[in-house]
Amino acid sequence: MSENVRFVRMGIGEGSVPYEEAWAEQQRLHALRVADEIPDTVLLLEHLPVYTAGKRTNPEDRPLDGTPVVEVNRGGEITWHGPGQLIGYPIVKLPDPIDVVAYVRRLEEALIRSCADFGLETTRVEGRSGVWVLGETIPDAVVDPSQVVEIGKLTLRMGLPLGIDPRLAGPEYAPSNAGQRGDDRKLAAIGVRVARGVTMHGFALNCNPDMTWFDRIVPCGIRDAGVASVTSELGRDFGVGEALPVVEKHLGEVFAELPEPAFAR
Numbered sequence: 001m002s003e004n005v006r007f008v009r010m011g012i013g014e015g016s017v018p019y020e021e022a023w024a025e026q027q028r029l030h031a032l033r034v035a036d037e038i039p040d041t042v043l044l045l046e047h048l049p050v051y052t053a054g055k056r057t058n059p060e061d062r063p064l065d066g067t068p069v070v071e072v073n074r075g076g077e078i079t080w081h082g083p084g085q086l087i088g089y090p091i092v093k094l095p096d097p098i099d100v101v102a103y104v105r106r107l108e109e110a111l112i113r114s115c116a117d118f119g120l121e122t123t124r125v126e127g128r129s130g131v132w133v134l135g136e137t138i139p140d141a142v143v144d145p146s147q148v149v150e151i152g153k154l155t156l157r158m159g160l161p162l163g164i165d166p167r168l169a170g171p172e173y174a175p176s177n178a179g180q181r182g183d184d185r186k187l188a189a190i191g192v193r194v195a196r197g198v199t200m201h202g203f204a205l206n207c208n209p210d211m212t213w214f215d216r217i218v219p220c221g222i223r224d225a226g227v228a229s230v231t232s233e234l235g236r237d238f239g240v241g242e243a244l245p246v247v248e249k250h251l252g253e254v255f256a257e258l259p260e261p262a263f264a265r
Contacts, residue, residue, distance in 0.1 A: 003037045088203045110247065120133070185228050207231065
């Protein structure tokens with residue numbers, strides 16, 4: 001797939017893209033990809049500040065001060081997009097039978113590999129989509145069995161228990177945090193939609209955003225974990241421009257690794 005996927009750098013920095021403009025472009029490209037008029041395409045960009053709410057967002061997780069929120073048709077819950085965050089919107093035709101979990105794992109894998117290149121160790125966490133930095137292990141901690149997630153019933157916050165594609169290589173899942181470590185920190189969020197076999201929405205990687213934007217909401221509806229940025233974890237400024245070519249490279253790699261007849265046209 002890496003030879004056929006097209007990457008479009010839609011705008012970063014002073015060229016940051018309003019959410020509505022990017023959403024319109026996603027819909028346009030989605031229709032073209034469904035009709036096989038374009039190859040698989042990935043939009044990479046930075047947004048002007050905006051809160052977006054997926055279909056499972058709880059009212060109590062929204063801003064309490066009346067800050068506007070854009071309703072979107074992806075999975076997942078509420079999040080923030082804005083300056084300092086690399087956004088990726090893959091418009092990709094999935095093979096039959098559609099395996100949304102395998103697709104999400106591919107996105108996670110590309111971001112985990114990218115973070116390794118940045119010098120940052122990240123992982124997946126059982127029961128939660130996205131890319132995570134684990135909290136520090138608590139000595140002599142007692143695990144709370146009620147908080148342990150069964151790996152076979154992983155949920156993508158879309159309301160359906162889903163199995164894990166065993167074909168996927170990559171880092172093992174960290175066990176769900178049942179009191180054995182400090183708060184985990186989400187570095188990248190993922191929320192997707194698949195319509196007529198073609199993906200929409202995608203991922204957001206926190207590079208060097210103003211993290212106070214997350215204080216008004218409960219990000220992704222998760223109350224027992226935090227959010228982080230590459231900048232805060234590395235202890236140096238790390239901008240979207242530095243992340244962009246690395247993430248593009250690894251997205252191409254993980255899509256190319258899909259077995260035939262995946263992504264066949």
